[in-house]
Amino acid sequence: MSRALLSVRGLSVRFLGERSVAALSDVDFDVARGEVLGLLGESGSGKSVTLRTLLGLHAPRTTRVTGQVNFDGEDVLSLPAEALRRYRGGRVSMIFQEPGLAFDPVYTIGAQIAESIRAHDAVDARTATARALEMLERVQIPQAGRRLQAYPHELSGGMRQRAMIALALACRPLLLLADEPTTALDATVQIQILLLLRELQREAGMAMIFVSHDIGAAIEVADRIAVMYAGRIVEENAVAELVAAPRHHYTAGLLASTVGEAERGRPLATIPGAPPDLSAPMQGCAFAPRCVAAVARCRSELPPLVRDGARALACWRPRATGDGDGARGPIGPS
């Protein structure tokens, strides 16, 4: 692997307020050029916070960010305002779950994409509009010329999601941050958007961080998956290996409790309990109270994320690699 495009080291985010919440703790990961990293986790695990931190979207008054984010040789967390503005949308851009919120309802789709192009490149209005049209065509919006004049509310959910992708890619970013981009979509539309993202990503050689709670969607697009729990990465591996032989008990439980094909009628393997409260101080592994393999050490000492080639794991008592049953083994007491 060549030098990473994005390199995150020791990133921690704390939201200050009535109760201070440790949303992200000591997160390390790299994304290479043209690579798709899937960030998988349940609500509150820190996936979206990670993306927002990468774009510097948190209000500085109520957020304390520590650690390092290096993007293409630049230290993102200390970028001055003007450089940050060029970085956002120009070299790194983001798409969201709710495309309705990414567009201003009183301007046409075309005007907004053109505006974004002109904010980053020195081109005239006509060139920008022509590029906007080209983008709408690339995201396969039918009758793109007419849609250029459409207001956001005139498009269906799937079309709006495509238009948002066009907006995000208009300045040819090196990295796309995708925050649950298909969660709100219907099944037949979801698969179209996943395939579109995969195609555009490959064509442009762009890197992507794809955040999802849906393992199925992540498997469709990601090269590598990092699993997050309670604000930390607990396991990371190439997608095939992670699915076939999860080492962390949380990853295994997550895979097993995803309703697959074979279990019809039989009780599902579940992870007992619920995720921890991030405003309470934590000792040891955050997953220990729900983990079947937890021992005294898990409750007292935090397991560090240990890297070994392509894989990384934060667990004192990982599952054996030789487990032939893979993800479908008995996980928890049911």
Add this chain to the structure above:
Amino acid sequence: MSADSVLAAPTDRGGPAQPLLRVSHLKKRFALRGGGVLEARKYLRAVDDVGFEIAKAETLGMVGESGCGKSTTARLIARLIEPDAGELVFDGDAVGRFGGMALKEFRRNLQMVFQDSAASLNPRLALLDAVAYGPRVHGLSASAARHRAAALLDRVGLAPAQFGARYPHELSGGQRQRVNIARALAFEPRLVILDEAVAALDKSVQAQVLNLLQELKVERGLTYLFISHDLQVVRYLADRVLVMYLGRVVEIGTVARLYGAARHPYTRALLSAVPSMDPSRRTERSPLAGDPPNPIDPPSGCRFRDRCAHAAEVCARIEPALFETVPGHLAACHLDDPASGHPEARVPLASIAMPDGVGA
């Protein structure tokens, strides 16, 4: 009579062969805003002539994309909104008709659990009171209702001593949905409509709630109408599945047949849109192009035709009716009706041998 008999478990009347609920010709259209004085008023036909049966102790899954009318159908059945037309027969009694079952009685027999676990609970009622509220309104004494509520909270995994006095905002989504299930069961219903009841839950919590639903069904002899957009979950839980598209039922059949040998092109597309869960077998082509069409102005004839690879001239002219392809399996597609005049119409299915394990 003791106070408890006011809310005694309703008894089976028609025997096991009689369907618990029969829905026929259910229709609902919503008037749209706008339209001038001279312009004809526009309507959205949210549910258009929907009919099906649910057998006793069965789980009927209902799937379809947003706007297809699943939730409206559920609300029409529960009479949360008034249907324009249609009839409900609950265990042999016509609902809301003279000489039939009174609406209040019907509502006690039928309870619903919704997707938004927080919105369905009164934020100012402690959990024990929230669960006891319904039975009290229906005539149970306060102490008996609290007693029943405590037992139910305990059953859904929330110890009443620990959780009974708490308020909804102090709970996680999964815990709140358990409270909603307990509250629905407090009426001793026979039919529970679960409208995307696990959709908002995280996967690990969703599995816990699905297990709970399965156990409760067996324990209490419940019948479920399980509405979901998640085909994997429906496959796991349901006995039979009903597929809706733009206000119409397009296919009904057993889980084995529907997932193994779906007839309707829309059902097939829906099934192949499910991510594979296998990195080496990623989806390469999208089964359908485009979004579901606008329900305000559905295509003529078959409503699926403008997204269908098999659409022919007859599809634009005639709306296909539900056709029994094999006993117990219905699909609304001209392809299945040899008399439809569709050039690709198939020979009757009955003469084709089914693969192993796909039999009804």
